[in-house]
Amino acid sequence: MKFSNIVSVKKIGRDFFEISFNIDSEVRAGQFLMVWVPGVKEIPMSVSNLKNPITISFKAIGETTKRLSAMRPGDRIFYRGPYGNTYPDPKGKTAYVAGGTGIASLLPLISAYPGDVYYGMRTAEDIVYKNLVNFVSTDDGSMGFKGNVVDLFIREKRKYDTVFVCGPEPMMKYFHDKINRNEYGNIYYSLERLMKCGVGICDSCSINGFRVCRDGTVFDHEQLNIMDEFGTVRRAESGRRIFLK
Amino acid sequence: MDISTVIAGTRFDNPVFLASGIVDETLKSVERAIKSGAGAAVTKSIGKDERAGYVPPIISELPTGMLNAVGLANPGIDDFIDEFKTSSLKEKIVVSIFGKDSEEFLELAKKVQDAGFTTIELNLSCPHVKGYGSEVGEDPELVEEIIKELKSKTNLKVWAKLTPNVTHIVDIAKAAERADALVLINTVKAIGVNIWARKFSLTNGIGGYSGPGIKPIALRAVYDVYKETGKELIGVGGITTYEDAIEFMLLGAKAIQVGTAIYYKDFKIFNEISQGIMNYLEMEGFGSLQEIIGLMVK
Ligand SMILES: Cc1cc2nc3c(=O)[nH]c(=O)nc-3n(C[C@H](O)[C@H](O)[C@H](O)COP(=O)(O)OP(=O)(O)OC[C@H]3O[C@@H](n4cnc5c(N)ncnc54)[C@H](O)[C@@H]3O)c2cc1C
Ligand SMILES: Cc1cc2nc3c(=O)[nH]c(=O)nc-3n(C[C@H](O)[C@H](O)[C@H](O)COP(=O)(O)O)c2cc1C
Ligand code: FES
Numbered sequence: 001m002k003f004s005n006i007v008s009v010k011k012i013g014r015d016f017f018e019i020s021f022n023i024d025s026e027v028r029a030g031q032f033l034m035v036w037v038p039g040v041k042e043i044p045m046s047v048s049n050l051k052n053p054i055t056i057s058f059k060a061i062g063e064t065t066k067r068l069s070a071m072r073p074g075d076r077i078f079y080r081g082p083y084g085n086t087y088p089d090p091k092g093k094t095a096y097v098a099g100g101t102g103i104a105s106l107l108p109l110i111s112a113y114p115g116d117v118y119y120g121m122r123t124a125e126d127i128v129y130k131n132l133v134n135f136v137s138t139d140d141g142s143m144g145f146k147g148n149v150v151d152l153f154i155r156e157k158r159k160y161d162t163v164f165v166c167g168p169e170p171m172m173k174y175f176h177d178k179i180n181r182n183e184y185g186n187i188y189y190s191l192e193r194l195m196k197c198g199v200g201i202c203d204s205c206s207i208n209g210f211r212v213c214r215d216g217t218v219f220d221h222e223q224l225n226i227m228d229e230f231g232t233v234r235r236a237e238s239g240r241r242i243f244l245k
Numbered sequence: 246m247d248i249s250t251v252i253a254g255t256r257f258d259n260p261v262f263l264a265s266g267i268v269d270e271t272l273k274s275v276e277r278a279i280k281s282g283a284g285a286a287v288t289k290s291i292g293k294d295e296r297a298g299y300v301p302p303i304i305s306e307l308p309t310g311m312l313n314a315v316g317l318a319n320p321g322i323d324d325f326i327d328e329f330k331t332s333s334l335k336e337k338i339v340v341s342i343f344g345k346d347s348e349e350f351l352e353l354a355k356k357v358q359d360a361g362f363t364t365i366e367l368n369l370s371c372p373h374v375k376g377y378g379s380e381v382g383e384d385p386e387l388v389e390e391i392i393k394e395l396k397s398k399t400n401l402k403v404w405a406k407l408t409p410n411v412t413h414i415v416d417i418a419k420a421a422e423r424a425d426a427l428v429l430i431n432t433v434k435a436i437g438v439n440i441w442a443r444k445f446s447l448t449n450g451i452g453g454y455s456g457p458g459i460k461p462i463a464l465r466a467v468y469d470v471y472k473e474t475g476k477e478l479i480g481v482g483g484i485t486t487y488e489d490a491i492e493f494m495l496l497g498a499k500a501i502q503v504g505t506a507i508y509y510k511d512f513k514i515f516n517e518i519s520q521g522i523m524n525y526l527e528m529e530g531f532g533s534l535q536e537i538i539g540l541m542v543k
């Protein structure tokens with residue numbers, strides 16, 4: 001476990017924060033850290049800006065993320081990692097399809113390689129990184145397309161050589177099921193699962209024997225074809241299967 | 246070169262097994278280990294009721310291995326059976342169970358037997374959960390009673406996994422005499438401290454130490470128990486190379502298990518160790534694996 005003194009904490013949207021700090025190892029696009037708030041919990045967090053001071057971007061939704069959001073410059077942030085595989089570099093015309101906090105994982109690519117950014121959220125008040133986004137959807141129609149970001153992406157009918165997708169698993173499952181595979185080149189998804197160890201030994205993040213923390217988090221479209229638990233079976237903290245509709 | 250090994254009458258293609266608690270909570274991961282070359286795979290320890298386990302951090306990486314306190318997270322025996330009963334690789338899957346007394350162990354074992362499995366491993370050794378694991382495994386009378394009950398009331402092959410956290414491991418091994426095989430060792434009870442947070446490294450405070458740093462401790466346990474009891478043994482603790490595996494075999498282990506090495510070398514570890522054992526036997530002029538087992542103790 002390492003620690004670093006926080007350089008900055010910024011509120012960039014409703015309950016949405018960015019914390020920056022220097023780390024002593026190289027991070028690549030798609031990788032994550034295990035961030036520890038002593039006395040509370042250790043949680044996975046994507047790195048949203050790879051150059052020192054690196055950044056994590058997150059929504060304060062529970063105790064750990066709320067405690068992180070209340071931290072101040074100079075405070076110690078504890079972490080281990082980076083872990084996980086990385087996104088490949090995009091080739092040709094590129095699209096980024098993000099849902100909710102999933103945009104954090106895609107930001108290093110978005111800022112390095114031009115492409116169309118599709119971003120879906122619940123409501124207009126949740127918007128972050130507005131100047132980076134080309135197409136917006138909201139569940140309630142308060143901004144952009146009314147509906148989910150996958151339907152928006154399909155409706156736009158644009159062709160891409162490379163597509164990156166990151167968001168809640170049901171959204172990625174819907175994307176995987178709905179799109180016409182032949183219209184796109186490579187499609188990469190960054191998955192998110194309950195993670196306890198982050199290094200591939202506890203099995204809590206596994207989908208069909210693929211550990212999201214170590215074999216992923218990034219998988220391509222064809223790998224997901226053979227994972228029948230993707231979008232259909234979740235795991236409780238105990239490892240018990242929870243079948244989704 | 247034949248590196249198959251027979252434990253309690255069951256033949257395994259190779260002597261390199263997956264240890265309990267490392268990538269074996271889900272059936273597909275257990276099957277992945279077997280397909281990657283594990284001679285057998287032991288599941289995560291399963292109890293009567295669902296347990297969420299401890300809040301992360303549940304592991305702490307050390308220069309010489311790792312500390313863990315997962316907290317016996319498991320879905321409970323019924324959900325476990327539901328998932329695992331569909332496997333076509335059952336003869337290579339050993340189900341690890343934990344309970345607080347012989348009644349609970351028996352109840353679990355019967356369900357495992359009814360689901361079509363033939364071998365169980367008894368977790369008498371997890372160092373970090375109150376009322377279970379090593380708290381049971383430190384008590385020779387309780388160990389004897391549990392094994393007697395299981396051997397007389399089921400047809401299962403019983404492997405008893407012992408804790409190194411006792412003064413005389415041979416006493417516990419003798420109490421476990423009726424088990425078909427003994428598995429040595431579980432993790433070494435340990436603590437990690439983070440001086441910059443002034444907190445324990447693990448949420449639970451107390452954890453278990455595994456990996457290269459505990460290999461000499463495990464070797465000592467295997468040697469003592471083999472010498473004193475001559476029982477069929479499976480060695481585990483810090484094995485990351487074929488050389489490590491051979492060390493255990495020379496001291497009496499008929500097979501070995503790898504856990505923390507998955508963290509260092511991932512699933513390719515199984516074939517790597519098997520291949521290394523084959524080359525060693527050939528190079529050193531042995532005709533089979535059998536010839537080196539216990540060679541240094543005779
Ligand atoms: C590889 C990876 C990278 C991540 N990167 C980011 C990131 O960059 N930014 C970010 O904001 N979040 C990210 N997350 C999610 C983040 O880890 C969780 O939001 C965090 O664990 C919540 O902790 P907490 O204690 O604040 O909330 P908790 O009290 O644990 O949870 C609050 C609520 O959120 C739900 N919840 C918790 N975790 C998840 C999850 N993974 N998916 C869906 N619902 C969940 C809980 O069920 C609960 O209802 C990532 C997750 C993974 C696996
Ligand atoms: C993360 C982790 C979880 C473990 N869980 C269990 C368990 O549920 N049951 C058990 O009998 N042993 C468990 N163990 C102990 C291992 O099976 C093994 O005995 C120990 O780690 C020593 O071997 P190693 O150095 O190869 O890891 C666990 C070990 C680790 C590292
Ligand atoms: S979080 Fe432990 S295996 Fe992925």
